[in-house]
Amino acid sequence: MVAASRLRLQREWHVSNIVLQSTTVLFSLSLFIWAFLLFRWMTFALFRWTPWPLERQLDRLPPWAPVLLYVTLLVGDALILWGVRRRRTWARWAGLFRSLGLVLLGVGYYAWSRDIVTAFFLVGIAGAQAAILWPSPPWALSWPAAYWLGLYFMLPLLIMFIVSLGERSSMGTVVYTWTLKNYARFFGRIGGKYLYLLILWRSLWLATINTLLCLLFGYPLALWIARQPERKRNIYLLLVMIPFWTNFLVRTYAWMVILRDTGVINTVLIDVLKWTDRPLRLLFTPGAVFLGLFYGYLPFMVLPLYTSLERLDWSLIEAAQDLGANMRRVFQEVMLPLTTPGIIAGSILVFIPSVGAYVTPDLLGGARVIMVGNLLQQQFLVVRDWPFGAAVGFILMILMLLATLIYFRTGGRTL
């Protein structure tokens, strides 16, 4: 009696409904995929399917091999699903092993066929099944995002780092030589001048000034909006949000229409006022870049500032005034500390894209390399020195991470 119940205990898997349900969903999905693949494989002659990369690769095998593969997977998954739904321990282990097998299959398949997409897909499915069967509900939920970001975001960053340790061959390809030459080149002198550091310095400098100016003008604007009566406030807020949501390229381009030699300003000066016949040089100047940055990122400053100013309790200000503080003191002692999160969030939102800006210096600054963004574009798409470009990108990323780290240290929490 006791032995029997213990036996049952061992064979039964204590697991919550939600795990069983999601296992069912996911395994049904994979069953469907195998069945569909098998169906396609069997009916190629009939329906003239457009072959997928996987199928093009499998075509290299004898025709029965894919059938065997699909059927094995199909039967295996069906068995596991059946067992799991009956809360059998063996099914859980079988499922975990199958996931491992699928990962190995994916890796092997990539090695054999170089078809990365299918391999990624296989491993992704395997990971999701493993996370559910383990069972780790948080990872089952996180898995899709984590897998995608890991593969298509973190891995690229890693690759960027690895490439930055290589060198450019004469044909423009990457040779992995594991040197720090690119970094040395970036931080070193070229023809007696710190060429690249200068560009980085200029980017940081421009971005800093831009951030400060956005703050200087944006704060009063946010304050002004926050102090409007409810209905007006929403309208003005909308007026700030529209540029925020509008395509950056379009907004930059608008300045080209105004500033170029045949643009609005010059037309007015030449054709309407007839003050001059030679157009003023407005576009393709550092001033234009600066204007573009300020114009482009001002809304990014105003919105977070507005959020924190709106939350501000105005009775605090009145209380401070009541206690005899003048306007300057009220600002220093009450408003500034209470809106610090908004200031920091806005500054980050302006500073980081300003440093890495590409569109603005490219369109408004002309062909010259003014900011890091241009430098990266030039190295990647024009000179094709990828290792050096990767090094620059990596340095830029580290700088930005440091900036944000400082931000989080100073106590901000919202982005």
Add this chain to the structure above:
Amino acid sequence: MTTAVMTRRPAWYWMILGFSLFLVLGGVMGLLYAVVKWGTPQGMITGAAALLAVLWGSYQGMRAVRALTGLSWGEQLLHLNAYLLLLFLYIPIVILVVYSFNASKRGAVWTGLTLHWYNVLFHDRAIGKAMEVTLWVGFWSTLISTIFGTLAALALERFPRFRGRLPFDAVLYLPIIIPDIVMAISTLLFFVVLGMPLSRYTILIAHVAFNISYVAVVVRARLADMDATLEEAAMDLGADEWRTFRFITLPLLMPGIVAGALMAFTLSLDDFVITFFVSGPGSTTLPVRVYSMIRLGVTPEVNAISALMLMGSISLLLLSLALQRR
């Protein structure tokens, strides 16, 4: 307060106000003239006079306003700053839209109203193709990133501790933090190193990667605001995990998910830098196409397409606001 400042009749101040406005506007024109004629004597003299006019005019104007309305200097500056900035934000956009109806092919001279450029646009095959790719990428990236991002947000908000939570949390924030140009080049390198040909699929992959983060952030904010006892109440009333999610969590989360999805869609439609790097020949999106048109020379067609994109963004924004208000 008001009466203390106002020592004469209002009509008098209105006159001063009008006069000072005239001075300021004239002064701005004069400054412009000085810039054009920079270096010549008449330019220098006009410039100096204009500067004086602007300063004196604004001083007198503000005094008049103070007398009329009792607004302090600081408050007047606040108003002035706000109105000027809003003007600054909208002048370029308005000019762009207006010029998209200009008949002239070159330059900014107004030669008449036309819808010709819109017509040209609708018959531009390349634009049509780019539009199709943009919407395709936008749709799929929104769909995928909304699902994945929402799931991740659920995991992070509803499970306060699990192994690997902190690194995952950090990675989820990274795409928002690092400049898009860095993401662009690293993704490009990734595709090239792994030998994936650039196509609309590579664009999709990159877009999903950054959209997941934005969706997760938006949905998380909503989840954090949500009362967790509602879920407990549902379980207490006999709903298991799935039904609690289906009947309580999901409906309450919907505004956040929709906001996240619309944000993702907008970001995807608007993205230029990343797409520019990872798009292959024959698979450009609208912004990339517009960019190359701009590089080829500013044509009225670009004005028209810009105006359309503007309208698109505004309607998306209004849609998202309307949905959030519900």
Add this chain to the structure above:
Amino acid sequence: MTYAVELIDVVKEFPPGEKGKAKGVVAVDHVTLRIRDGEFFSLLGPSGCGKTTTLRLIAGFETPTEGVIRIHGRDMTGIPPYRRPVNTVFQNYALFPHMTVFENVAFGLRMSGLPKKEIAQRVEEALAMVQLSGMEHRKPRQLSGGQQQRVALARALVNRPEVLLLDEPLGALDLKLRKAMQLELKSLQQRVGITFVYVTHDQEEALTMSDRIAVMNEGKVLQVGTPVEIYEQPANRFVADFIGETNFVTAPLAALEGNLGLIRIGDRQILRGAVVDEGLQPGTEVTLAIRPEKISLLAEPRDGAIPVVVRNVVYVGNDTRYEVELDSGIRLFVREQNVHRADIRRFTAGQHAWIWWPPENARILVQ
């Protein structure tokens, strides 16, 4: 006998790090409770003493670190909330904001898969019971606090749970509504005959409504008993202090007279009280607890009375509070009901008077 709810030696410890706490918190500390079928059982205690946690353990939202919870004899270990025969009325009501009143009340029945017609009928009954008929189609935010509270009640009761758990259900209501709802809740409980486990930190609420009360502090149950027992025979100083108002006099026990104890303060004054703990030896430090209304304030001396000086007189509506000072400097509160108008301010500050109480009205408690 099987109990409606049994908690046997239950411990709940929250791990460190949560809610910003560096150290772990023992929210429920070896609690044993046996709640009888059909009983109105209250958990009473100060804020943070673990009442909500105890309730959440019964409902299944938290799993005990140690111990067993049984409902009608069934072990609840590993059973999720949705399969427990209990329902909860939450402190903030937790009404689903996106559902109407009807949908809220129907939710539990829908989850158990009842046919539509029966659901409609039972929801109607439940709403009638809490006097909310006609409000079916409103959303929770269109209801007043009291109405929301009743919806929460109906939503729980409509499932006919074996045990209803209520977490300070009246906490958010104003005083008058609160009193009315107290009576309503009590009569409702008597009508439906369901076991109520009621959490409150309002002693008056607990005393008026409950069949039995458990007084908790810092995760421990200090006393379980009927309201009369808790009020009249507090088992320890905390209970005496927490429930109602009590005067405490701490001194060594002078002598024992049967089940009465004598304590001496100053050199002549002797106070008497009933001894609770057995085997108490003279000489140990004890506390004498006596409620203000159990003390008589006399104008004339009598046998065993103690002379005092009236220090303070406060008129508080239906009674008057006096603060009196003994020769030894100890101050006690005395409360007198104002039955006749002439009773009001019988004494004035500075006046000499005598206090006296029947010895069994005072309790001598171990420290």
